[in-house]
Amino acid sequence: MAVILLMATVVILAAAVAYPLIERAAGRAPLTADDVLGSSPEPSGSTGEAGGDIPAGAAGPNDDIPAITRLDPALRAAVRHAADDAHAAGIDLWITSGWRSPAYQQSLYDEAIRTKGLAEARRTVATPETSQHVSGNAVDIGPTEGAYWLIQHGTDYGLCQVYANEIWHFELLTTPGGTCPPMHDDAES
Numbered sequence: 001m002a003v004i005l006l007m008a009t010v011v012i013l014a015a016a017v018a019y020p021l022i023e024r025a026a027g028r029a030p031l032t033a034d035d036v037l038g039s040s041p042e043p044s045g046s047t048g049e050a051g052g053d054i055p056a057g058a059a060g061p062n063d064d065i066p067a068i069t070r071l072d073p074a075l076r077a078a079v080r081h082a083a084d085d086a087h088a089a090g091i092d093l094w095i096t097s098g099w100r101s102p103a104y105q106q107s108l109y110d111e112a113i114r115t116k117g118l119a120e121a122r123r124t125v126a127t128p129e130t131s132q133h134v135s136g137n138a139v140d141i142g143p144t145e146g147a148y149w150l151i152q153h154g155t156d157y158g159l160c161q162v163y164a165n166e167i168w169h170f171e172l173l174t175t176p177g178g179t180c181p182p183m184h185d186d187a188e189s
């Protein structure tokens with residue numbers, strides 16, 4: 001009897017371990033804390049890939065790099081759903097920028113000031129304090145064809161274009177099928 005109980009316990013434990021792995025492999029698993037937090041303990045001063053750079057220039061919503069894993073899980077899931085549907089419709093859609101560390105965002109802002117001047121930088125790049133990329137609540141979508149697909153279909157997933165001068169920048173600002181808030185002209189307004 002004891003042996004049977006022991007065997008039953010082993011089977012139940014094995015199932016408990018295997019089921020989430022199978023679910024994950026099938027792409028249906030809910031995100032875990034590791035997915036959200038990534039592996040770096042203190043990334044605020046990080047640059048490069050650890051700071052949210054996407055070295056290849058494009059990433060998918062399932063990629064295991066900080067730019068993706070540190071996104072808000074609901075935003076990440078919405079982009080995953082949209083990318084799957086776009087793909088089924090014959091349109092490629094990928095993430096060109098996702099979560100960014102404050103240090104990385106600052107470097108983008110500084111670079112914009114250097115190349116465009118302060119006034120234009122303020123219209124086109126948010127500071128680390130205001131950027132929704134730093135809080136993990138924004139994605140930039142490419143290529144242009146993919147961004148236009150998402151402008152057309154994004155509300156089906158709750159995804160909204162936020163700035164009229166950025167066709168690539170999307171945030172989760174409504175419920176699926178809902179209405180997006182009015183667009184800002186640019187990052188400054």
Ligand SMILES: [Zn+2]
Pocket residue numbers: 097133138139140168169170
């Ligand atoms: Zn953006």
